[in-house]
Amino acid sequence: MNKSYSNRKYIIISIFIIVGVIFLVRLFLLQVLDNEYKLSAQNNVLRYVTQYPARGLIYDRNGELLVYNEAAYDLLVIPKQVKNIDTAELCKLLKINKDQFITRLEKARKHSYYKPSVFLKQISREDYGYLQEKLYKYSGFYVQARTLRKYPIPFAAHILGYVGEVDKKDLENEKYYRQGDYIGKNGIEKYYENKLRGKKGLKIKVVDVFNREKGSFKNGKYDTTAIAGNDIYISINTELQLYGEKLMQNKKGSIVAIEPSSGEILALVSSPAYDPNLLIGRIRTENFKKLSSDTLEPLFNRATMAQYPPGSTFKIVNALIGLQEEVLFPYTKYGCQGVVSYPIVCSHDHYSPLDLLHAIEQSCNPYFWKVFKSIFEQPKFATTQEGYNNWREYVSSFGTGKKFDNDLINQRSGNLPPDSYFNKYYGEKGWKAITVRSLSIGQGEIEFTPLQLANLASIIANRGYYFTPHIIKAIRNINYDKKKYKEKIFTDIDPKYFDIVIEGMYQVYEGEHGTTRWYKINDLQICGKTGTAENPHGDNHSVFMAFAPKDNPKIAVAVVVENSGFGSTWAAPIATLMIEKYLNGTVKPNWFEEKMLNTNLLSKN
């Protein structure tokens, strides 16, 4: 029966064979030719766990700990693996609401479906304790230990800077970083990022579908360990810095103290300041917003970024240039008509005429105008420009008008205009010494940052040279090359001319008419010079620079107190206290310390 159909068996067998061949071809493509699946398989089972190194610690010059790390935990998520979890309970543990949960998960999904993204950052140790016990229930979630910076002494925020998460630019600039990594954002943390960060390690773990660890990949053959960052010693003297910040409380301005013999910065105070602990962890964004909208600009590093006319402190520079140009001699006397002097009045009441020593001691304006004029209008100069540029060259050799090549982030260069500036303003033939006469007493176009002013004090202390001011002292475990900070940079002034101006600065404290004789502290031998920087926007800035002791100086200081009046009223006593603190370790009771510490100059505005 139906024998006629028996040939159909061939069709049926053919169907079997064809299907078999199709399957084998497909399998050959999948298994032999296509490598993509092998990669996917690795991605499935291999979990790459970054090992974060401990960031290097930061110490002061005496080994006092300034910055350390504290444990915090980041919760990571691999969206693909999130399945059947009790969202409500997890939200409760994490202290977030359901909407946040959903948006965070969505964000992670957008980043990658298969790779971990940070779900919640910086979970405290305490919250982590609760979470850890139940983590096994939440497939797709893991915890990664991270560290936060901690500042045991809430000070020196502008120097230390802060650490934050990498942004787009950082990610583009350097391949080392991954989304969510931390990077130094400012100050020391930023400048020495490469030293502090260490080197990340990688552990490759094998996991099952529930993300349970099943051991390490090939017995850790491809694992690398994290290498901790280098510890850094900075040149700051903690006690001095703290004292400086205390003195500047409720004042706007800054103090910079330098060790002249090395260029190491002993203190760098910018006021108002902020507690560096405000800019760590989850609270950073919020606090940063608050701080940046504060009208007193606490984030602004006045010590390196604010520019002020140096006022009378600059007379020292003009004196030195005059001596070098041999248009001024210690015995040169110029008369002064006090408040009716022309073209610059003198604000100090003194006898006349004065020689150089006493002109410095009493800060006579007409004297230094005449010095400036004599430098400027020498017969050897055919044009005003030549005279100006000769003078400018000298000033420039004091480190003004340019940024220091050092480890302070965010500096400004001050201002020392080129002749073209005046040409443009007055016309090439339209100006002479008298046109720019304010420069003779440190007013007008010339501007210094407090750091440059301190460096000026340092130059005078060193009798003609300086080391580039810097904040690094040493780096642990590596022989850090401080070569560029060990190079003496000389001014164009012969060292022999310094003695007379130093003597003048000494008389500022010691002299019968010295502008700061009230603050004289026995045995300290401070040399200083007051300045009162005219400020077109408000009250004069009180400016002072000093160094001590006179011979073999140990410290050079510059102080600016904004909108507070005469240099001798605020900046000078503050500088004096700083010097005493540094040289003697303590400040003996005196009549002005209390006043400096307790006066609130901010409420006046």
Place this chain on the structure above:
Amino acid sequence: MRGQKNIFHNIDWITVFLYLTLVFLGWINIYAAVYDESYKSIFDISQRYGKQLIWIAAAIILALIILIIDAKFFSTFAYPIYVISILSLLAVLLLGTRIAGSKSWFQIGAFGIQPAEFAKFATNLAIAKYLTTLNIDLKKLKTIIKSLLIIGVPAILILLQHDMGSALVYSSFILVLYREGLSGSILILGVMIVVLFILTLILGKFIFIGILAGIAFLMFFFIKRNRKNIYSIIGILVLTIAFVFSVDYGFENVLKPHQKKRIEVLLGKEADLKGAGYNVNQSKIAIGSGGFSGKGFLKGTQTKYNFVPEQSTDFIFCTVGEEWGFVGSFVVIFLFIALLIRLIKLAERQRSAFSRIYGYGVASILFFHIVVNIGMTIGLTPVIGIPLPFFSYGGSSLWAFTILLFIFLKQDANRLEVL
């Protein structure tokens, strides 16, 4: 019983060998799929490989029992067995335990019995019986309808249990009917219907209808424009369009969302790697990562760490692919195709039409399972949960396939006794 001395008398050892080999390979892969270092004993019955050993032993006993039973028993009682099977399908609908969305299990203690598995050989017996009655002609509509009824009733009952995979298995009988005289054009029509179905879903009904109309329009220029041709073109076009609409309607309204998803994923309309596409994707990763020679026994990371779901049952082929590579896959497919061809050969040597038809039924059912099961693991067919014969973990399916196969082997052993 006519002088039967030995129950193995005349048995086809090639088939028995293929059967045992496949069962053994299946067990090895189940062992690998659920391998856990803390349960080392292969006899540990808390583990699936331990249980499967029991199922295998029971299956062999079942096979022996079938070989003992008189060959005529099955042809004589074909209809009663069929009726019992239908009744058990009805009973499970009412009394069964719901497992994974399908109400298709009888739970007896720790063991589950799935009547749908056993309905396959019962239906096969019934169809063989029916097609051997006198004056049967598969060119007649009445015969075709009756045959389809015998096949369709259990299929529909299984569909009611929400077990679409097992229900679809019954479509494999079309091969049997084809062998027994069903017009080849119906087979082609079947293929056409599948093609139309797929194209409708891939292209969308309107675009597809547009293309069809375009083809019909072009045909006017290339054929003889007599009345007959024009009518048949228009007729075919109208029928096709009607079919396209009904496919679209059926797809949108009859299929469950997850079934729709699976088909869409297969057709590449949706790359849903987290949901419906997850299984297939993981399965392809496991198989693809095996490479040419595989990662080695118990070394498969994808299956060992449970990335592939249902890896000891429906996705058992992943373990083969991952641990034994292309070589292993080749061997397994080769064994299956060899078994199928052997079955056809045996069927064709039967004197009794009943045995032949039954033999074709066995081959067709196995073929369907192999195609759909392996096809789904390598992304060629939709994810339909049916086991890989002899391989997949599970007592019901192993026993059902064993019974199915050994009834035929018994018929074959007895072939010379048929007058």
